[in-house]
Amino acid sequence: MSANSILxxxxxxxxxxxxxxxPVLSDPMILGxxxxxxxxxxxxxxxxxxKRNQALPSLMKGVWALVVLYSxxxxxxxYWYSGRSQISHDSLWRRGFRSTAHCYSGCGAGEVTGFAVLAGLLALQSTLLVTAGTFTLAYIFGYALTVGPLMQEGVxxxxxxxxxLYSETPSITIMEIAAIGTDLLIASQAHISDPLFWGALVFSLSVGFVFAFPVNAILVYFGVKEGMKNPAEMGQSQQSSGAHASD
Structure with a gap:
């Protein structure tokens, strides 16, 4: 059976x-x-x-802003469950959510850029070109959010x-297969001026997150990914610093 027939x-x-x-994703009132x-x-x-989480690193503040913007x-x-310094305890699930959020923020930016530029502004009619280009941008943005901070630490x-490549490729791949596949299934013929274009894009991002979460949880469980630092420890460090400063 060929790949085309399977699709x-x-x-x-x-x-x-x-x-x-x-009908839901193309309704301007619902999108508004x-x-x-x-x-x-x-x-x-x-x-x-x-007010309460200044201890979070600037990178994670940006990550959570994008996650909320997308979803x-x-x-x-x-964020409330896994990203605040007020969480009661850390767990595999919370680490998996933070890891997925980190991946999601970069890949989501790549997906939005890919569809908006390739299918929207350039109006490419080739589904293959749009898919390949969007995948490429998602990988670039996703890898950049890992490579950049590591290089800042001297790596x-x-x-x-x-x-x-080792830690992010599995989750990026699953996330983008789910997200791009969902977008193309719902709105492959939509133009950038159509509400459906943007509604399907927004919906597809969250679908990608849902599919990528178990992958990231597994990678964290086996030590392939660290799952981002426990924010509760950051909050405790800030409180300790404040206490020492007041002594």
């Missing part, structure tokens, strides 16, 4: 899902309401970071790149 069978099997989602909810969630995030209340709930480019 057609998958598309046929998921046709009812597409029929259900297209979603945008308001996302802005409110970003406001809650930044208020919490400013609204879903992203805010993930050489080659070593940092090998580390990124």
């Amino acid at each position: 057609k069978q998958i598309e046929h099997a998921l046709a009812p899902v597409r029929t259900l989602l297209k 309401a979603w945008a308001i909810v996302v802005l409110a969630c970003i406001g809650v995030l930044w208020r919490d970071i400013r 609204g209340p879903f992203g805010l709930a993930i 050489g480019f080659q070593e940092a790149m090998l580390d990124a």
Whole structure:
């Protein structure tokens, strides 16, 4: 059985899902309401970071901002569960969520850029070119968020790149197969001016996160990824520094 026939069978099997989602994701009123909810969630995030979680590294503050921007209340709930210094204890699930969020922030930026530029502004008609280009940008953005911080810590480019390839490739691959596949299933014929173009893109990002989470949890469990530092320890360090300063 050829790859093309397999894809057609998958598309046929998921046709009812597409029929259900297209009217919702193409409704301007729903998209407008979603945008308001996302802005409110970003406001809650930044208020919490400013008031209670200044100890978080600037990179993770940016990561959580992008996660909430992409997924609204879903992203805010993930931050509340796993990313705040007030969490009661750390766990594999929390480390998996933080690791997925880190991957998601970069890959999501690559996916948005890819679809907006290739399928939107350049209006490429080739699904293969749009898919390949978006995949490439997702890998570039995803790897950059790992390589950049490592190089800032003094790690050489080659070593940092090998580390990124080893630790990030599985989760990026699964995330983008799910996200790009979802977008193409729902809105492959939509133009950048169509509400469906943006609705499907937003929805596909969260689908990618859901599929990538178990992969990241497994990688963290086996020590392939560290799962980002426990934010509760950062909060304790800040409190200790404040106590010493007041002595």
